[in-house]
Amino acid sequence: MSDIIQLLPDAIANQIAAGEVIQRPASAVKELLENAVDAGASNIQLVLKDAGKTLIQVIDDGCGMSETDARMAFERHATSKIRETNDLFNIRTKGFRGEALASVAAVAQVELKTRRTEDELGTHITIEHSKVVSQEPCSTAPGTSISIKNLFFNVPARRKFLKSDPVETRHIVDELQRVAMAHPDIAFTMLHNGNQTFLLEAGSFRQRIVGIFGKAYNQRLVPVEEETSIVKINGFIGKPEFARKTRGEQFFFVNQRFIKNNYLHHAIQAACDELLPPKAHPAYFLNLTIDPATVDVNIHPTKTEVKFTEEKALYAILRSATRQALGKYNIAPSLDFEQETSFNVPPITKATEIKPPEIKVNPNFNPFDEEQTGGGGSRSAPPKPTARERHNLENWERAFEGLQTISAPEPVQHTLDIELPSSAAAETIPSQAGAPVETAPQASGIAFQLHGKYIVSSIRSGLLVIHQQRAHERILFERFVRAMEQQSGASQQQLFAKTIELPAQDAALVNELMQDLQGLGFAIRDFGQNTFILEGLPADCPEADPAELLESVLETFKHGSTEGNLTQRQRLAKSMAATAAVKAGRFLQPEEMNHLIDQLFACEMPYASPSGKPTVQTLTLPDLDAYFNS
Numbered sequence: 179m180s181d182i183i184q185l186l187p188d189a190i191a192n193q194i195a196a197g198e199v200i201q202r203p204a205s206a207v208k209e210l211l212e213n214a215v216d217a218g219a220s221n222i223q224l225v226l227k228d229a230g231k232t233l234i235q236v237i238d239d240g241c242g243m244s245e246t247d248a249r250m251a252f253e254r255h256a257t258s259k260i261r262e263t264n265d266l267f268n269i270r271t272k273g274f275r276g277e278a279l280a281s282v283a284a285v286a287q288v289e290l291k292t293r294r295t296e297d298e299l300g301t302h303i304t305i306e307h308s309k310v311v312s313q314e315p316c317s318t319a320p321g322t323s324i325s326i327k328n329l330f331f332n333v334p335a336r337r338k339f340l341k342s343d344p345v346e347t348r349h350i351v352d353e354l355q356r357v358a359m360a361h362p363d364i365a366f367t368m369l370h371n372g373n374q375t376f377l378l379e380a381g382s383f384r385q386r387i388v389g390i391f392g393k394a395y396n397q398r399l400v401p402v403e404e405e406t407s408i409v410k411i412n413g414f415i416g417k418p419e420f421a422r423k424t425r426g427e428q429f430f431f432v433n434q435r436f437i438k439n440n441y442l443h444h445a446i447q448a449a450c451d452e453l454l455p456p457k458a459h460p461a462y463f464l465n466l467t468i469d470p471a472t473v474d475v476n477i478h479p480t481k482t483e484v485k486f487t488e489e490k491a492l493y494a495i496l497r498s499a500t501r502q503a504l505g506k507y508n509i510a511p512s513l514d515f516e517q518e519t520s521f522n523v524p525p526i527t528k529a530t531e532i533k534p535p536e537i538k539v540n541p542n543f544n545p546f547d548e549e550q551t552g553g554g555g556s557r558s559a560p561p562k563p564t565a566r567e568r569h570n571l572e573n574w575e576r577a578f579e580g581l582q583t584i585s586a587p588e589p590v591q592h593t594l595d596i597e598l599p600s601s602a603a604a605e606t607i608p609s610q611a612g613a614p615v616e617t618a619p620q621a622s623g624i625a626f627q628l629h630g631k632y633i634v635s636s637i638r639s640g641l642l643v644i645h646q647q648r649a650h651e652r653i654l655f656e657r658f659v660r661a662m663e664q665q666s667g668a669s670q671q672q673l674f675a676k677t678i679e680l681p682a683q684d685a686a687l688v689n690e691l692m693q694d695l696q697g698l699g700f701a702i703r704d705f706g707q708n709t710f711i712l713e714g715l716p717a718d719c720p721e722a723d724p725a726e727l728l729e730s731v732l733e734t735f736k737h738g739s740t741e742g743n744l745t746q747r748q749r750l751a752k753s754m755a756a757t758a759a760v761k762a763g764r765f766l767q768p769e770e771m772n773h774l775i776d777q778l779f780a781c782e783m784p785y786a787s788p789s790g791k792p793t794v795q796t797l798t799l800p801d802l803d804a805y806f807n808s
């Protein structure tokens with residue numbers, strides 16, 4: 179028998195390859211739009227007939243092609259974008275495989291007109307069945323216009339497979355939106371069967387989102403900004419109140435390329451857990467700028483799924499940046515926390531172990547005491563504030579800037595049922611021009627307590643109202659988590675050791691939690707037979723009855739055990755915080771209030787209690803004005 183293996187003719191090989199690259203009109207649209215972007219266009223027009231089945235035309239004002247390049251562009255593996263293997267690891271263009279035009283030419287009739295600015299005449303090529311049918315000089319505007327007619331005319335099986343025009347159009351619009359969002363500096367228009375369906379002018383990312391999704395989005399976006407050594411993040415997250423039960427607009431762009439990545443998606447969802455109703459999906463539009471060497475864009479032929487070498491670090495940074503952004507929004511858009519964006523992550527090498535994001539607090543602090551109350555039992559040295567804590571505090575101080583206080587001659591006896599601590603018996607007015615006031619700006623001593631429940635304080639933009647119990651829970655929660663992680667919780671020695679006998683089930687739970695309980699500052703030992711000896715209590719719970727505290731912690735812990743997203747330590751910290759936090763009705767001294775405020779804003783997430791309820795609300799001057807004018 180003679181040899182039977184033959185090389186496939188180009189036209190057939192291209193058709194087979196086309197099956198992978200061009201599945202439907204939308205895939206051709208994507209490739210053409212990306213080529214126009216890669217060509218440096220500043221204006222791109224998409225013209226369609228019959229959902230792209232009859233015509234897909236893309237006109238750009240990019241760099242254009244020479245006569246020879248225009249022909250070469252349709253050869254398989256013909257690309258101007260990579261030359262050597264190393265280039266593969268530093269890809270900054272959309273395309274690089276050199277397959278798109280060859281694939282399109284195998285399954286459609288193609289017409290190309292292109293001219294480089296430096297050439298006087300352009301070139302006009304028509305192609306059918308992968309063969310150049312004609313090429314001649316032509317006069318045309320600088321840039322490229324490429325038309326794909328009768329897609330799949332020679333692959334009837336494929337053509338039959340296409341969905342209805344509305345469905346195919348939807349796919350095309352998806353692709354256009356993705357490319358347009360990745361490149362807000364490029365103007366895009368879309369013309370379908372003679373109707374203009376998109377007119378997107380060049381502008382900012384926000385303008386582009388609003389241009390695509392409608393004006394309502396302008397009010398819904400919370401900016402997310404973060405820059406670290408491994409990634410720069412910028413973009414927006416949808417305000418929690420607009421979150422939907424169905425997955426809505428969720429977009430990641432990595433180096434201006436739309437991508438899907440479930441792991442990173444989870445980071446956003448996790449960041450929102452504390453602030454969104456259950457099962458709600460946040461909208462997000464996030465750009466990640468990252469060293470191309472750490473992204474593998476090639477694991478999927480249509481290139482929407484990518485792999486990152488530093489996935490875990492990205493997760494942590496993304497989650498933290500989103501939390502921070504939402505937290506800022508939660509308090510009030512009017513507070514100027516804009517500066518607070520830097521979050522330094524040291525360069526991470528492969529050998530570095532990456533930990534999930536952690537909450538950082540100052541375990542050394544007691545809001546009700548200048549000094550640590552740990553007595554002799556303190557096991558921790560006062561740690562330096564972290565960069566994040568410093569930032570939060572600085573921002574917090576900034577919120578007071580521009581406020582000046584005038585001391586009242588005598589503590590004012592209010593007839594209203596508002597208790598004014600003596601040092602807070604001062605009226606605060608914003609330093610409006612023309613109203614110079616006597617004393618220097620003061621950041622403390624201007625808080626007062628309302629009904630033993632709220633702390634009210636002046637800030638630059640109006641009034642800040644703090645929910646005292648929730649705020650304290652947040653402070654304790656973060657401190658307890660830290661204490662467990664570092665085994666650093668201060669312990670207050672009890673005068674007499676207590677022996678506590680517990681039901682078998684609770685005893686088992688105590689043993690399970692033993693290390694963390696000790697980390698929190700419980701000096702506790704297993705004495706056997708479901709009995710424990712308690713010699714010291716966490717210093718943050720000075721007044722508690724030891725047995726009661728332990729039992730109530732166990733009780734809350736047991737009831738909270740169904741909360742899906744919290745770790746065991748977070749649950750323990752949460753129930754401890756709930757037990758130990760100051761309750762409503764407890765009157766605080768001015769210093770106590772100021773401490774509480776300072777500490778709250780030194781927290782990683784000052785704006786919500788560990789249960790996700792708001793800790794602070796603002797009443798801005800416009801809010802107040804509205805009250806008086808209504």
Ligand code: ADP
Pocket residue numbers: 209213214217238240241242243251252256257258259272273274275276277278279280321322
């Ligand atoms: P790839 O984009 O992967 O390089 P394509 O088949 O999409 O492969 O395009 C092949 C080549 O044709 C590109 O590398 C580019 O040099 C050229 N090209 C395609 N479209 C355009 C365009 N609109 N303007 C200028 N050059 C283009």
Ligand code: MG
Pocket residue numbers: 209212213272273274276278279
């Ligand atoms: Mg391409």
